[in-house]
Amino acid sequence: MKAKNQRLILALLALAAVIGAGLLAVSGLKQEAAFFYAPGDVPKDDLPLDRAVRLGGMVKAGSIRHDADGVTLRFVVTDGKAEVPVTFKGIAPDLFKENSGVVAEGRFQADGRFIAANLLAKHDEKYMPPELAGKMHKTGSLKQ
Amino acid sequence: MIAELGLGVLWLAAGLAVLQAVLGGLALRFPDRPDLGQAVRPVAIAQGVLVSFAMLALIYLFLVSDMSVKLVVANSHSEKPWLYKFAGTWGNHEGSMLLWVAILAVAGSGIALLERRVRPDTLIATLMAQGFIALGFYAFLLFSSNPFERVSPAPQDGNGLNPLLQDPGLAFHPPTLYLGYVGMSVAFSFAVGALLTRDVGPAFARAMRPWVLGAWVFLTLGITAGSYWAYYELGWGGWWFWDPVENASLMPWLAATALLHSVTVLATRDSLRAWTVMLAVVAFSMSMVGTFLVRSGILTSVHAFAVDPERGSFILALLFIYVGAALTLFALRIGTVREGTQFEPVSREAALVLNNLFLTVILGVVLIGTLYPLIAQSMGQQISIGPPYFNPAAGSVALLLIIAMVAGPLMRWRRDGLAAVAKRMALPLALGLVVIVLIRLMAPQIGLLPWLGLSVAALAAAGSVAPLWKRNLRRTPLFTWGMVVAHLGVAIALAGMATDSAFMKEKLVALGEGEATQVGPFSVRLVDVTPVIGPNWTALQGRMSAQRGSGAAFELLPQARNYSSPPTDTSEAAISTLWNGQLYAVLGKANGDGRWQVRLWWKPWVTLIWLGGALIAFGGVLSLIGRLWRERGLATPESGNA
Structure with a gap:
């Protein structure tokens, strides 16, 4: 794997994790927030x-x-x-x-x-x- | 006199923090003036000594119940047991902030005295960052939370301490968590230092790792102890409520756990450079968010000592300044951090990246769930977020994380084969599958999360000891033992959580004296209810006799207490620990017709939760000792950045 690529892949993975957390949280909040x-x-x-x-x-x-x-x-x-x-x-x-x-x-x-x-x-x-x-x-x- | 002395010393220490930051900055600016840099270490040490003296002065004022000091009046009482006078020093806003800065400064002295592995300029930059962090908290103490303020005329006696805080746990719980938070600040300072001097590499990682490990051990202990404290003190039978205050300690722990693993990759393999620095910034930010949530009064809880918007804004401002500055520095300097060593997609590095990703997702879910109600509130909508949100969202990712936890240690550094890893994973995986099927057959009624939880716990228990397979146990390094013990602790804690939520039995009933009821396998009889008197409380105490089948009877003595200063009612649960779980009894109210409300829980294997937590921390200690021992010969500062 090229050096540039690995760093890019890791950065994209981190971004995906943060977005994933956000999506998971938003879907949970929609259903479970107690008003x-x-x-x-x-x-x-x-x-x-x-x-x-x-x-x-x-x-x-x-x-x-x-x-x-x-x-x-x-x-x-x-x-x-x-x-x-x-x-x-x-x-x-x-x-x-x-x-x-x-x-x-x-x-x-x-x-x-x-x-x-x-x-x-x-x-x-x-x-x-x-x-x-x-x-x-x-x-x-x-x-x- | 002591109060004025304490305040004077605190001002002096603040002055030294300024000096430490300025000298550090000048030394970095003018590298041809080594005398500037040499002065930073002694200043950091002196600062630690002075602020420790201020802390001791405050402890002394509490111990002798000096009622001319406002803080003592507001939070203590001369007839309190001495342990609560002592621990009461930090059982309030001002005292706890002084403890924060005292631990911070002592940690700074520790770096100045002991750290010889990083480059000298990185060390100076680190101490400079420490000085800046301390400065914010000195300003906070001196301008808005002076712990040594006098009151005139001095009243006869103080107001006493919140009875919920009158517990031996108070002596340990806040200092433990603060040690964890502050350890994160040291890791943060190292990261800032390494960014400033372009020294992000294995030497920096090895210098930072003991602080991360130590902080993580304290956070683990603090969370475990806090969980048990809430369990027996609140009388609600639960051990985790997803209360924002609990989350405030969990979030730094999640970030620290991720950092702990990535710093190992950096120290061992010189990969994940930027990532590790970023995690150090995140971990410290979470500690600051934790301090802000807990101490600002924005949350209503036993932890929110002062509902004072000015203080909340002050901590929030500190949070934004530090985190903002760190992120700016990160953005400016990250381009100069060279790419680390490469690794293949199937390798231990990759598994640790996976670990970091899952931890980040959990952290994100918890952070959003904790902050969302506050944000919604500021927009005029009132909502609360509880277990129905956190359990499935965080729990499901945690199960994936634990599976990755099993795989990681069974993989080789740099590159490994999928088939080989699968072979090493086969036995734990098979065990997990067997448990999945067994539970389905034997206890089909239990919920999805406990069911999967028990299966993953079995998988993880087998998988966590697998790294020792076919190894010479005497020659296995101590830090490998530490990893095995900590991972086993995770499996054990998970087993306890899953068993408790799957098989817990609860009974709520009104009993007259002499009447009995059944909970799980136990029959419990209320023998009588009598008044009892303690040092600063009176109580009604229920005497209960419990028996499993025809086994030996044992006694439970739950109390409904009434404290005199300040007047407060609390419920003291009676908990009987058996080898396979706990019987938990709470005495409620008199019903008016001669009956008493009684709440009983049979919680099988619940003790495993805290046993697991303690094992996790113990594994951290083993690891720390192992690392320090292994690296004792690496104390040459020039070896870094090779």
């Missing part, structure tokens, strides 16, 4: 059913219910504009409580319910999920 919704942003007639999303807002006062199995929670997330009923099976974070911020990771069901696989509660001001802090500053519902 963030406040209850008011959820398109009622076009629910994002095919992918995991994050739902953030306040836990509505008086909405937390425990099922008889002792590990399933039902509550309502609200942002003042709309409400979404959420079901969560698991150990809720310590700071999960009514009238407090929460981000639920999970999927919408066809009937508009949200099944959460994971809950992130507002820990304290420092460790709050930034998207939640942003949304809540916007709607003025963050009171410290």
